[in-house]
Amino acid sequence: MSAGDLVTSAPGREPARHSLTTRIVIYGLLTLFAFIYLIPLVVMVMTSLKPLDEVTGGNMFALPQRLTVEPWIKAWGEARIGVSDTAGINGYFFNSVKMVVPAVLISTLLGALNGFVLTKWHFPGHKIVFGMMLFACFIPFQSVIIPMAVILGGLGDIGRSLHDATGYSFGFGNPTVNLVIVHVVYGLGFTTLFFRNYYELFPTELIKAAMIDGARFFQIFRRILLPNSTPIFIVTVIYQFTNIWNDFLFGSTFAAGDQAPMTVALNNLVNTSTGVVEYNVNMAAAIIAAAPTLLVYIVGGRYFVRGLMAGAVKG
Numbered sequence: 001m002s003a004g005d006l007v008t009s010a011p012g013r014e015p016a017r018h019s020l021t022t023r024i025v026i027y028g029l030l031t032l033f034a035f036i037y038l039i040p041l042v043v044m045v046m047t048s049l050k051p052l053d054e055v056t057g058g059n060m061f062a063l064p065q066r067l068t069v070e071p072w073i074k075a076w077g078e079a080r081i082g083v084s085d086t087a088g089i090n091g092y093f094f095n096s097v098k099m100v101v102p103a104v105l106i107s108t109l110l111g112a113l114n115g116f117v118l119t120k121w122h123f124p125g126h127k128i129v130f131g132m133m134l135f136a137c138f139i140p141f142q143s144v145i146i147p148m149a150v151i152l153g154g155l156g157d158i159g160r161s162l163h164d165a166t167g168y169s170f171g172f173g174n175p176t177v178n179l180v181i182v183h184v185v186y187g188l189g190f191t192t193l194f195f196r197n198y199y200e201l202f203p204t205e206l207i208k209a210a211m212i213d214g215a216r217f218f219q220i221f222r223r224i225l226l227p228n229s230t231p232i233f234i235v236t237v238i239y240q241f242t243n244i245w246n247d248f249l250f251g252s253t254f255a256a257g258d259q260a261p262m263t264v265a266l267n268n269l270v271n272t273s274t275g276v277v278e279y280n281v282n283m284a285a286a287i288i289a290a291a292p293t294l295l296v297y298i299v300g301g302r303y304f305v306r307g308l309m310a311g312a313v314k315g
Contacts, residue, residue, distance in 0.1 A: 048072060048284035055279050071280035075269075075288060079281055082268030089285050091258060092265035096245060096292075099176050099261055103183040104240045110184070111191020111236060112229060116221055118192070119199040120207045130196060136189035141249050144186065152178045152254060175255035182254060183244045191236050198232040199225065234303045242293050262289050 043060055048071050050064045077088035117123075118130050152173075159172025171177040202225070210220045251261040260268075266289045270282050297304075 044283045071284040075281045075285040089265050092262050096262040099179045100244050103180045107184045107187040107191050108236045112195045114192040115195025115199045118196050133189045133192050175259035178254045194236050
């Protein structure tokens with residue numbers, strides 16, 4: 001074998017560059033798909049910035065002739081939401097915030113604990129437990145509504161009993177608390193799966209060394225596992241935040257009236273009949289409802305794929 005062959009076959013050499021034609025095709029298709037994907041968002045933004053007469057009497061792809069933020073103001077604080085006396089979607093927006101934040105944090109932390117136990121603290125039947133939790137990921141939303149309703153009804157009875165005895169219900173029976181419980185229970189299978197797969201490739205030697213030094217379960221979890229779990233935490237938080245914020249079925253089933261989340265309020269706003277359909281207000285409300293998930297992906301999207309791939313290759 002000649003020296004030239006050795007240089008050519010040497011590991012670590014730069015891969016061959018794509019031809020100019022290939023790159024033009026790739027970037028052209030990516031640009032086309034991005035344009036198609038962004039068209040609905042662009043139409044929504046333009047419609048929300050137009051007066052109503054311009055929306056109903058013009059082309060939806062036309063740029064606004066008179067820019068106005070009045071639809072946004074009306075959607076946020078003045079629009080009629082179904083049959084409720086509440087005006088605007090601002091209260092429902094904060095209902096979703098109060099529901100999503102604790103649900104995401106609790107389900108993520110419990111998933112991390114489950115992943116730690118199932119990978120580093122093996123016990124008889126741990127594979128069966130993980131298999132059952134994995135099976136929970138494939139249970140449709142609709143099939144758990146009745147069991148959830150029975151359980152939440154029982155919690156509501158406990159809350160009423162506590163209120164009669166102490167004057168406080170301690171959150172039992174509260175619609176927001178109910179939704180937190182539902183989303184934590186339903187999301188626990190997914191969060192456990194994410195952390196279990198991540199911790200499976202975490203060096204067991206570090207855990208054993210910490211145990212020899214006298215560290216206990218929560219000390220190991222807090223001082224060793226958590227500081228090295230940032231990538232999978234980002235993945236889990238983004239996944240859970242998106243699913244919980246966008247949920248409509250559980251929100252419409254277990255919360256009503258002024259306690260409903262943002263998605264239910266948006267549906268009620270769009271379906272409210274006032275004689276004239278205010279498309280610009282509806283579009284503004286839809287953008288407000290989608291803004292948190294868009295912000296989460298803009299801020300943490302680049303870490304999402306990194307987190308999914310972290311630990312996928314050992315060595």
